[in-house]
Amino acid sequence: MVATSGVTDAERLRRIETVTDATLSRLDVADLFDELLDRVRELLHVDTAAILLLDVHARQLVATAAKGLEDEVRQAFRISIGQGFAGRIALTRRPVIIEYVTADKVVNPLLLETGVRSLLGVPVFTRGELIGVLHVGSLTPRRFAADDVRLLELVADRIGVASQARAHSLDQNAALALQRSLLPTQLPTAPHLDMAARYVPGHVSGVGGDWYDVFLLPSGWLGVVIGDVSGHGLQSAVVMGRIRSALRAYALVTDDPAEALTLLDRKVNHFETGSLSTALYAMISPDGTTIRISLAGHLRPVLVAPAQPARLIEARVDPPLGIGYWTPRRHSTTVDFPPGAVLVGYTDGLVERRGELIDTGIARLVSAVPLAPADVVCTAVMATLDTQNPNDDIALLVIRRTAREIAGA
Template sequence: MPRSINDDERLRRLEAVTDATLSRLDVSDLLDELLDRVRDLLDVDTAAILLLDVHAQQLVATAAKGLEEEVRKGFRIAVGRGFAGRIAAGREPVRITEVTEDDVVNPILLEKGIRSLLGVPIIAERELIGVLHIGTLSRRVFGDDDVALLELVADRAAVAGRIRSAKLDQQAALALQRSLLPTRLPEVRGIELDARYVPGHAAGVGGDWYDVFTLPSGWVGVVIGDVSGHGLASAVVMGRIRSALRAYALICNDPAEALTLLDRKVRHFEAGSLTTALYVMVSPDRSGVLISSAGHLRPVLAEPGRPAALAEVAVDPPLGVGRYGRPRRSTALALPPGAVLFCYTDGLVERRDQVIDIGLDHLVASVRAAPADVVCATVMADAGVEQPSDDVAVLALRRKQ
C-alpha cells in the first residue's frame, strides 16, 4: 500500500526541496544535493537524473546517488526505450512496483537489485529537459504524494538543467569564436595591423568578426563583418561565413565578386541570417585598396596632413536579404604612406538614445594617421565601450612610411 503522510511531513518535504540555499549552489552541486534530499525524504535507495541530448535524442546519465556507475560509464538510452525512455516519450510519471527485465534496458538497475521504480519527466517551458527517477531495493508501492514530491524536485532540476545547457552553449560559443578571431594578427610586409573585440552581452560571444590573410597573388585580404544575433547560433554562422569568404577570396580578384558568391551562399545555406561584411583587398605594393561593402558601415580613412573622413565607398545591400538586382561594386582608393584605414562594426557607433551620425562624427574625430595600435587604443577609449550594449569589433590597417 502507498504510504500516507501528514501535513507536517508534507510541509517538511516541501521546504527541503524549495530551500533558498539550493539556489546558491553551482549546477553539479545542486543536482547532487537534490538527489541526496530526495533519497532521504522518500526513503529510497537510488536516485538519478538523465538529461536529454537533443541532437541524439538520447537520455544521458548526468547525476546519480546509489547508481554512480551509471554516470561514470556515461550511460545513454534512446527516448522511448526502457524505463527512462518511456517517461521521456510519454512525458508522464511512470511507477513500477515489481521491476522485470522487460521494464528496463540499463543492466546496472538489474545488477543493483532494484525492485520498484518511480520516474517523472523534467520539463521546462514545455520542453523536455530529461528524466528523474528513484528506486528501492525492497518492494514499494509509490503513492500520489511520492509522485507530487518527485515532480517538485524535477522542477528544481529543470532550472539546473537549463543553466547547465546554457553554460555548455556559452563555453562552446566562446571556444568557437576564440578559434576564429586571431589572437595575433599576421605579420604583413608594408602594413601595420591591430584589432580589438569587446562582447556586448553576458554570453561573451556574438557574430562580429575580423580576419586578415595573404593571398597567393600578393594581395592582402582584410575583412570585418557582423552576423545578426548573439550566442552559439550566431558564432556558428559567423564561422561558416568566414570560412566561405576565405575560399571565395582564393578564386576572386575582385572583392565585389567574392561578396556576390558569399551572398548566394548565405541566401541558400544560412536563410534568415542577416550579415554585413566589408572586404578590403590591399595591393601587393600597398599603394591602394579595393573595397566592397555588403551593407557594412564605411571605413574611416586618415591620411597624413589631412583630416580623417569616412571613405567614399559604395555600400550595397547586406548578405542574405534577397536577390539584388544589380552587380555589387568595388571602390578603388589610394593608400599613401602613413595612411590608416579604420574598419569597425556598428556596436562602436550606434547608441539607442542618439542618431548614428553622432557616433560616426565622434569616431572620425578620434581616428588619425598614427600607428595602428595607437589608433585602436584611442578609438576604444574615446568611445567608452568597456560595457557596450552590442558587440564591438575594430581593425586598423596602416601603410608603413
C-alpha cells in the first residue's frame, strides 16, 4: 500500500526540476540513464535503481542500466513478462510496491543477495507502448509514498523519450549501413561499356529504399537495375535488400526483363505485402549494341547518342511492384545503343523538387547529360540538378558505350 505523502511543495518542485533538467538532453542515452538513476537514488533516498528494457521478440525484460545492482547489467539479466517483480509491472502496466521483499515475490537472485528489503517499480512507455520497467529498492524496510510513485513515473517518461530517440537513431544508422552494404562498392567491368554511379542519402526524409545494381550474367549480357522502395527508414532498406536479391535470382532464369519483373512482382505481393516499389531492369547485349528494358512504375531513362538530341527512351511504363495480385502483362522494349551513346538511369529524388512539376526536373536532367565518359556525366548531372541538400534519396547510374574508333573513348 502506498504511504501518505509527507513531501512539501518546495521539495516536490525540487524533485521535478532535478529530473526534468534541460541539461540532461545533452547527454547520450547511456549517460542519461546513469545520471537519471543517480538522481532518483538521491531524491528518493534509495540504495538501488535499475532500468530494464523490453526485448519484443523474446518477450523478456533485459537489464540495461543499474545503480547498486550493476551485476544485473553485467550478467545481462533477463526476466519474462509476468514473472517476478519487474515482470509483474510489465504485465499489469501499473506501479507495483513490495514493502517486504521475500523469495516468493522476486525471481532475481541479485535482489535477495544485495539485501533489498523494499521495492517500487513503474512501467516505461513510448507512445502508449510498453518498452520497459524502472524500479528502485531500499536496503531498509520502508513505505513508498504517492509522491515517490509520481516522481518515478516522471523519470520513466524521460527514459521513454530518450529510448525512442535512441531507437530512431539506431534504425537510421542500421538502414544506412544496410543500404550502403547492398550498393555495389565497385561496378563490374564489361567490354564496350564505361560505367559510373552516385548515391546521395536524403537529409530531410532520412534513409530510403533507393538502390542500383549491375551484374554480369552467364550469357554474357549485363544486367542493369535501378529502383525505389516507397517509404524511409530501416524497413524500406530491408525490403530493398530482399527485392535486390530476388531480382538477381530471377535474372538467372529468364532473359526477358519483363518476365523477371513479373516474377519479382509476384514475390513482392506475396512476401512484402504493403510495400510499393518501382524498378527499371535492363539487359545490355555482350557486344554493347542492344538494350532490352522493362519499367515497373519507374521513370524512363535518358538516352543521348552522337548526332541525336537527348531523349527519354520510348518504353512503356508498367505498374509498380506490389500493387496487387493481378497486374496486366509487362512489356520489354529493345533499343539500339550506338557507339558513344550514354544511358542514364535515376530515381525520383534527382528530379523532384517541392513546388515544381516533375516534368520540369526531368527536362532539366535531359538537357544536362553530355556525351562524355560516365563519371564526367555523373559529375555534370549532380552539379546541374543541385543535389547538395536533397529532400529524398538520389540514385544515379550512367552507362556509356565505348568504341575504339571514337576519339577519347
